[in-house]
Amino acid sequence: MNKLYDTLLIFLGIFILLTLMPKNISSASKQSVNKDSSSKDLKNNEIAILAGGCFWCMEHPYEDQPGISKVISGYTGGKNKNPTYNQVASGSTSHVEAVEIHFNPKQISYNDLLEIFWRNIDPTDEGGQFVDRGKQYTTGIYYTSKQQKRAAELSKKKLVDEKLFSKKIVTKIIQAKQFYPAEEYHQDFFKKNYIRYKVYRAGSGRDEFINRIWGKDKVYSISKAFFSGDDHSLFTLIRNKKRSKSELTKMQYKVTQKDGTEPPFKNEYWDNKRPGIYVDILSGEPLFSSKDKFKSGTGWPSFTRPLVQENIVQKRDSSNGMTRTELRSKSADSHLGHLFKDGPKPTGLRYCINSASLRFVPVEHLQKEGYEEFLPLFNKAI
DSSP states (O other): OHHHHHHHHHHHHEEEEEEEHHHHHHHHHHHHHHHHHHHHHTTTOOEEEEEEESSHHHHHHTTTTTTTEEEEEEESSSSSOOOOOHHHTTSSSEEEEEEEEOTTTTTSOEEEEEHHTOOOOOOOOEEETTTEEEEGEEEEEESSSSHEEEEEHHHHHHHHHHOOOOSOOEEEEEOOOHHHHHHHGGGHHHHTTTHHHHHHHHHHHHHHHHHHHOOGOOOOSOHHHHHTTTTTOOOOOOOOOOOGGGOOHHHHHHHHHHOOOOTTTTTTTOOOOOOOEEEEETTOEEEEGGGGEEOOOOSSOOESOSSGGHHHHHHHHEEGOOOOEEETTTTOEOOOOEEESSSOTTTOOEEEEEEEEEEEEEEOOOOOOTOGGGGEEEEETO
């Protein structure tokens, strides 16, 4: 009886196994099909490789575009295998900083990517991009197919025909080479290091250039919320160390409240060479950086760009029989000085400012006074 029972159990087991086997095979086949389908979907994507200077600033404009699955910061254009950031930054390799964009051409075209590219760079700069100087920051379109090459050539010709730039467009169109992803620290930098990225972007001069060429309403994919200051970020932040107008000296009051001008060469900061930032004498809003200060020979502090563009207001000034561009601070409405177009590269601008409208905060006091967001500009950790 036990032997017969055991035999029946064996046959029952075999029956169950045979019954379930087709179902398992079918399930495995379905999984295989799903994998193949997923692989096929990935194959529908194309890759664009674009170099526009600092890859932090080129990753951000593409990230939220429909049809783009990922944007990778990295290096291309060189011969060395697996270059590191230190090698690229030091110029010991011929690679440039670039982004690799994975996109679905059914949702966003390669021409759209090129349009975003042109509107986020200075295509006339041979020596780098804005504050970043060196071959590793030069611009280039690295095509991966004949179609991309043709599209790039036509887009460049269109830009030349529009005559937006007085200088020659030097961005090269090059056949793509091996692309090497940068270190993880650099990926999605604008998300991981929000404040540092905002400080860098504000001080780089890129947005100032973009707005001047294209206009604020026509710039592609730079989030208004990110740069508007609506989040009460450093762009509109007013420090607690405010001064009342009664605390101003006679010269400070004359300059900031009566639109006066102090004597050249006889003011506090015209020859100041210490590293740090310059803030509004009344509100404390950050205005300029020592890194953008230059010797103009005029006898007044001169800068190539503001530290925070949003804190500077430009107004037409027709006083004294001249037509000039007056500069005022946004929050305190202090008269600062005037803007001229005879400055050095990279902006060609000269922000001529009265020392009496400023207060200098040396780099060693930035954290103590609440301006720690600007420490990375001076290679100091927050």
